[in-house]
Amino acid sequence: MELSTATGSLPTVPAATKFQPLTLMGDAGAACVGDFCEIPEPRQQAVVNDLIDSGNI
């Protein structure tokens, strides 16, 4: 589960409606999404991708 994170182009978070969009800074940083808190190593990512593709997640 890779996270979308900012690169040098400083994209903005588009979903904000009430506030001005945030300008994202920095590179990829590990975070918890849903109840899942790990960015797997590439080998593990492949396993996770297979699980996602199979619909078992």
Add this chain to the structure above:
Amino acid sequence: MSEAIKVDIWSDVQCPWCYIGKRKFEAAQQLFDGEVEVEYHSFELAPDTPVDFDGTPADYLSQRKGIPLEQVGPMLDRVIGIAADVGLDYNYDDIHQTNTVKAHELLHFAKSKGRQLDMKERLLKAYFVDGAHVGRIEDLADLAAEIGLDRAEVVSALEANTFLADVKADVALAGEYGIQGVPFFVIDGKYGISGAQDSQTFANALEQVRSEKAEVQ
């Protein structure tokens, strides 16, 4: 004297990267020689988790995400190693996976007393290092009392859901910002940093905000 830079941090108590990110941000504050005002906001990663979940975090990941237990172990080992790099001794053998809404209510209670940062640190350490339960009111009250908050007042507030609306407001605010994962840092209401990034990244962002503020003065 320059104005403090406001940093709003969305975080959950049982998010391993949130504690790591906290340490990295604190290191950034050391790199940055200006004044920073930090406020933590609630983010519930798994609001449907039972308070007394019967199993380990590995069981939880396996059951919830369908990830084989043999894969979960190395993943946890990796985060334990990164935590150690920032001086945190994660103890996954004793962690109590739970629902964190009451912990978030406690953080808002502590904020009302001017003690949110101390409470945040105590809750994260309780969960990841001490093996304490951070979902039950009585356990949370004990932790609050440890930092000097009134235990009986905490129990009363948590039983009455006094700060539940504040928790939900934080979660809603995260949605307004488009925040999907934590830790998430909002600096001066303009810049967002997602995840437990390098300390220098946080320090650079603080420096940029300071420069921009100086330009408009």
